[in-house]
Amino acid sequence: MQIQSVVKIALIGLLTAGMSFSCGQHESNKAFRLSAENSKTDTSQIARLVKKSLLVQATNADSALIYAGQALTIAKSANYKTGEANSLNRMGVVLWKNGKYDRALELLLGALKIREEKKDQPGELACLNNIGIIYSDQNDDEKALTYHFKAKAIAESTHNNKFLSTILSNIGNSYIKLNKVNLALGYEMQAYALQQNLGDQGSLSNTLSILGDIHYKMNHRSLAIEYYRLSLNNAEKNNDQGGLADTYNSLAALYNDINQPDSSAFYAKKGLEAAQKAHYPIAIFTASSLLTKIYQASNEHLELLFLKTAMAAKDSMFSIEKIKQVQTLSFNEALRQQEISEQKRHEAEERIINLQLIGIAIFIPVFFLVLLFLSKGRTHRKVIEFMSVLSLLFVFEFITLFIHPFVQRISNHLPVLELAILVTLAAVLVPLHHRLTNWLRLKLVHAEAHAHPVQGKPHEPAKKTTLKSHRPL
Numbered sequence: 001m002q003i004q005s006v007v008k009i010a011l012i013g014l015l016t017a018g019m020s021f022s023c024g025q026h027e028s029n030k031a032f033r034l035s036a037e038n039s040k041t042d043t044s045q046i047a048r049l050v051k052k053s054l055l056v057q058a059t060n061a062d063s064a065l066i067y068a069g070q071a072l073t074i075a076k077s078a079n080y081k082t083g084e085a086n087s088l089n090r091m092g093v094v095l096w097k098n099g100k101y102d103r104a105l106e107l108l109l110g111a112l113k114i115r116e117e118k119k120d121q122p123g124e125l126a127c128l129n130n131i132g133i134i135y136s137d138q139n140d141d142e143k144a145l146t147y148h149f150k151a152k153a154i155a156e157s158t159h160n161n162k163f164l165s166t167i168l169s170n171i172g173n174s175y176i177k178l179n180k181v182n183l184a185l186g187y188e189m190q191a192y193a194l195q196q197n198l199g200d201q202g203s204l205s206n207t208l209s210i211l212g213d214i215h216y217k218m219n220h221r222s223l224a225i226e227y228y229r230l231s232l233n234n235a236e237k238n239n240d241q242g243g244l245a246d247t248y249n250s251l252a253a254l255y256n257d258i259n260q261p262d263s264s265a266f267y268a269k270k271g272l273e274a275a276q277k278a279h280y281p282i283a284i285f286t287a288s289s290l291l292t293k294i295y296q297a298s299n300e301h302l303e304l305l306f307l308k309t310a311m312a313a314k315d316s317m318f319s320i321e322k323i324k325q326v327q328t329l330s331f332n333e334a335l336r337q338q339e340i341s342e343q344k345r346h347e348a349e350e351r352i353i354n355l356q357l358i359g360i361a362i363f364i365p366v367f368f369l370v371l372l373f374l375s376k377g378r379t380h381r382k383v384i385e386f387m388s389v390l391s392l393l394f395v396f397e398f399i400t401l402f403i404h405p406f407v408q409r410i411s412n413h414l415p416v417l418e419l420a421i422l423v424t425l426a427a428v429l430v431p432l433h434h435r436l437t438n439w440l441r442l443k444l445v446h447a448e449a450h451a452h453p454v455q456g457k458p459h460e461p462a463k464k465t466t467l468k469s470h471r472p473l
Contacts, residue, residue, distance in 0.1 A: 042074055042075075042078040042080060042083070043078075043080065043083065045071075045074055046071045046074050046075050046080065046083040046086065046087065047083075047086075049067045049068070049070050049071035049074070049087075050067070050068065050071050050086050050087060050090050052067045053065070053067035053068040053071070053090050053091075053094065054090065057093070057094055057097065058239070058240070058241055058242065058278055059277075061094055061097065061098050061279045064090075064094045065091060065094045065095070068087050068090040068091040068094060069087075069091065071083065071086070071087040071090070072084060072087035072088065072091065075087055081114050081117070081118055082114075082118060082120065082123070084111075084114060085111045085114040085115055085118070085120070085123055085127075086111075086123070088107045088108070088110050088111035088114070089107075089108060089111040089123070089126060089127055089130065091104075091107050092104045092105075092107035092108035092111065092130060093108075093130055095107065096108075096130065096133065096134055096137070097242070097278070097279065097280060098279050098280075098281060098316075099281030099282060099313070099316050099317035100316075100317075101134050101137065101138060101317060104134055105131065105134050108127055108130050108131050108134070109131065111123070111127050112124065112127040112128065112131065115127055116340070121154050121157075121158050122158065122160060122163070124154060125150075125151040125154040125155050125158075125160070125163055125167070126151075126163070128147045128148070128150045128151035128154070129147070129148060129151040129163070129166065129167050129170060131147045132144040132145070132146075132147035132148040132151065132170060132174075133170060135147065136170070136173065136174050136177065137282055137317075139177070141174040141175075141177050141178050142178070144170075144174045145171065145174050145175075148167055148170050148171045148174065149171070151163070151167045152164065152167045152168070152171065155167055161194055161197075161198060162198055162200060164194060165190075165191045165194035165195045165198065165200060165203060165207075166191070166203050168187045168188070168190045168191035168194070169187070169188060169191035169195075169203065169206060169207045169210060171187045172184040172185070172186075172187035172188035172191060172207075172210055172214070173188075173210050173213075175187065176210065176213055176214055176217060179217075181214060181217050181218055184210075184214050185211075185214050185218075188207060188210050188211050188214060189211075191203075191207050192204075192207050192208075192211065195207055201234060201237070201238060202238055202240075204231075204234050205231045205232075205234035205235040205238065205240055205243040205247070206231075206243055206246070208227050208228075208230045208231035208234060209227070209228065209231040209243065209246055209247040209250060211227045212224045212225070212226075212227035212228040212231060212247070212250060213250055215227060216250070216253075216254055221254065221258065224254060225251070225254065228247050228250060228251050228254075231243065231247045232244065232247050232248075235247065241274045241275075241277045241278035241280070242274075242275075242278040242280050242283065244270075244271075244274040245271050245272075245274035245275035245278060245280055245283035245287070246271075246283060247271075248267045248268070248270045248271030248274060248287070249267070249268065249271040249275075249283060249286045249287050249290070251263075251267040251271075252264045252265070252266075252267035252268035252271055252287070252290055253290065255267060256290060256293075256294065261294050264290065264294060265291060265294050265295075268287045268290045268291045268294065269287070269291065271283060271286070271287040272284060272287035272288055272291065272309075275287055281313045281316050281317050282313075282317065284309065284310075284313040285310050285313035285314050285317070288306040288307075288309040288310035288313065289306075289310045291306040292306040292307045292310055357401070357402065360394075360398055360401075361398070363394075364394050364395055364398060367387075367390075367394060374387070407421050
C-alpha cells in the first residue's frame with residue numbers, strides 16, 4: 001500500500017510538472033508570437049507613415065514632416081534601424097525641398113551612417129544622391145559630384161537602372177552648372193535613354209528640363225524651348241509643381257536673355273506660383289529675383305514686392321548660421337569618411353598579413369615532409385643536418401612572429417615591458433630549440449644509417465654504427 005501511494009504521488013507530481021511545463025511553454029510561445037506580431041505591426045506602420053509623407057510632400061510639407069517624424073519615433077522605440085534610416089531620409093528630403101539645408105544634411109548623413117552599418121546598398125545610394133543634391137543647391141557642385149558618383153557606382157553594381165537614371169540626370173545637372181556642357185549632355189542623354197526604356201514618366205520631366213538648359217547653354221534656343229515644352233507637358237500630367245517651377249524659370253531666363261521681357265515676366269510669374277505651391281524656396285528665389293530685375297525700371301511697386309519675396313526665400317535658405325552648420329557637418333562627415341577609409345586600409349593590411357601567416361603555417365609541415373623524404377634517400381648527411389636545423393628555425397621564428405602582436409598588445413607598446421616579455425620567451429624557446437635540434441639531427445642521421453647500412457667484407461654482416469657523441473642533452 002505504501003508503494004502504491006508513493007507511485008500515485010510520483011505520477012501526480014509528474015502530471016503537475018508536465019502541465020506546468022506545457023503552460024509555461026504555451027505562455028512563452030504566446031509572448032514570442034505577440035512580440036513578433038508587434039514587430040511586424042511596427043514595421044508596417046513605419047512603412048505606411050513614410051509612404052504618407054511622400055504622398056503629401058508636394059502639397060503639404062508640414063504634414064509630410066510630421067508623418068516622417070512619427071515614423072522615426074516608432075522606429076527608435078522598436079530599435080528598428082532600417083525604419084529609422086528610412087524616416088531620417090524622408091525627413092531630410094522634405095527639409096531639403098523647403099530649403100532647410102543644414103537640418104536636411106544632418107538627417108541625411110545620419111541615415112547614411114545607418115545604411116553603411118547595415119550594408120543597405122539601395123538605401124545608401126539614395127542617401128548619397130540626396131546629399132549630392134543638397135551640395136548642388138549650395139553651389140558646391142564639385143562636392144555634389146563626389147556623392148553622385150559614389151551613388152552611381154552602387155546603382156551600377158546592383159543593376160538598379162531606375163535609380164541610375166536619376167543619378168545620371170543629377171550628374172548632368174551638376175556638370176552644366178560647372179559649364180562643362182559636353183559632359184552634361186552625355187550624362188543627360190544616358191539618363192533620358194534609360195527613363196524612356198523604363199517608362200519612368202516621373203523622372204522624365206526633370207531630365208527634359210535639364211536637356212533644355214544644356215541646349216540653351218549651347219545657343220540652340222529653338223531646341224531648348226522644345227525640350228522645355230516637353231518637360232512642362234510631362235510635369236503637368238504628373239502634377240509635379242517643383243518640375244513646373246524649374247522649367248518655367250528656365251524659360252523666363254531664356255526669354256529675358258533674348259530681350260523679350262513680357263514673355264520672361266509671364267513665365268517667371270508662373271514659375272513663382274508653382275514654386276509657392278510646392279513650398280520650393282530655391283525656385284521662389286530664382287523666379288522673384290528675375291521678376292525684380294524685369295520690373296526694376298518700369299514698376300517700383302512690383303520691384304519692391306518681388307525683392308522682398310526673394311530676400312525672404314534667400315534668408316530661409318542661406319543664413320550665416322545655416323551656412324556655418326552645413327560647413328561643420330561637411331567637415332565632420334569628411335573626417336568620418338576618412339576614418340572609414342583608414343579602417344578599410346587597416347583591414348586589408350590585416351588580411352594580407354593573415355594570408356601570409358597561413359602560407360607560412362602550411363609551408364613548414366611541407367618542408368618537414370620533404371626533409372623526411374630526403375633523409376630516406378641518398379642525400380648527403382650534411383645537407384640533411386642543415387635542413388633539419390633550418391626547419392626548426394622556421395618553426396621557432398614562426399612562433400615568435402605569431403605571438404609578437406599579442407606581446408605588443410599586452411605590453412601596450414611599452415619598450416621595457418615588451419623587451420622583458422620577449423627575453424622571458426627567449427629563455428624558454430632557445431634551450432628548447434637546441435634540444436630539438438640535437439634530437440632531430442640524431443633521428444634523421446639514424447634514419448639515414450638504417451636506409452644505407454655500411455657494407456662489410458664479402459659474406460660478413462654489416463657492422464652496426466654507434467653514434468655515442470650524438471646523445472640528446
